[in-house]
Amino acid sequence: RGGTLFDTLLGPNTRVRVSFILGIAAPDEMLTEARRVVAAGVRCLKVKVGREHERDLRVIRALRDEFGPDVLLYADSNETLTPESAPAALDAMREAGLMYVEEPLPARNLRARAALHAQGRLPVVADDSCFTPADLDRELDFDTFDVLNVKTARNGFTDGLNMLRAAAAHGKRGMVGSQASTGLGTLHAALLSTQAEVTEPCELSFVLKLQADLLDAPIEFRDGWLDVTGLRDHRIDPARLERYRL
Template identity: 40%
Template structure:
């Protein structure tokens, strides 16, 4: 049960439409497939989505750090020695999604070796999660049409609305249009991707006070410490830290400093091991969490639901598990399906998914 080989394979799959938000715009899923081979011939997989405008990583940097630094340090380490794995990777600063994908692929190959699902290994609380869908920047009628289509097709009734545009009235109007069209039974919350100043965010939340927003995520710049703290004091809407809380230390800073009241956990940037540390932090402090999305493909989404379903706290809220619906294709042999507003954990050992070799051969960029 030792690591024999680690691969980092770049691939690219286009989206059906651009995904637009305050911190960036995505046209293609230029991700990296991570494969960890064990010495008994089993292979674990995970997906690393580079987000240079958030973490500074690129597709090329993820491949390089795994092939040149992480893989040589991890060959021969036992699949059970996860603390050793992280101690060696943490000698290199940053590179969160590269580290996360290696961690999740190790959990996957361990589950395959033991013939147990990752969800069971992590906690085994349930086998499915409710799904939240992200609605990105577009004219009001387009945003409404997308939300209605997703609700009618997949049964999703929780929507995360991207905000952070200027003037603020653009997003206030969009949220009002969504509430009017979807009715009171649909849950709406907003994510600013650090696009507004604290005063702009406070104004927008006041203007949307009658829309029954359930969360407000990362409305202001992550390093605006005093402004974020002031904003929390101005609103009763729970304030979610996302890009500002990517490590256990940052989670502590945001919560104890009063800059947030909830935490977004994304397995794409903290894997399973560090995500579990952050989850236990939040449980100990009595803080709610939401399972976020790094614009993951189906493999990354399978990892998110495997983790979220494993724990009580992460399974209470709808997880952001639907961004793969905007991709033209994917790598899995059996596509994920959202039905009745829920996504089930895939049955089988590990994460429960397999990569289609023909699709990988078609979309990979290194051959």
């Protein structure tokens, strides 16, 4: 009825806290990238961990020493820990000041994940274990997590919003993640991030990894936030689209 899809999908929280995914690399390279994205306005970093626990902790401590309390940190273990190693690893992450850890155990280890979550060592983010609404139903039944991470590239807007609402009804927090999104994908994810059920920083800054993008204007972050209403007039640049067309 005369409205735009942008305004139809826009939720009540039009300013969204953003996070950046810090991939595994040499520690000095990770710190250099962190400095760059913090200078670009990001105030929350997701640190990929899990291959070498002591090395991971050194990187986390270096980030904390560099930025202090002004930059939030959390970890993504990508299912790399074991039921035996996870308790001590989560304790160390908590003591290092991390907010939460994403998927510390393999998704197939359902009972072990439920048992680890019941220990309350560090809040757990569900991602790989919650690909679909049916997956979410199972995870809620077994109470395996604290924060649900949905992705528009994977779940779409309808399933993503329904999953966030179902999780919120069970007292869970919500975030919107990234699957290496370009500017257009970031715009879609940003709209979902404005929904009331989204309570955590969202992975909307992958564009800072790109050398070029298809949008006709940059996506800018200020003091840890993205003003999603500022994306209303962003469009695909026809010349850029033609340049990168396969």
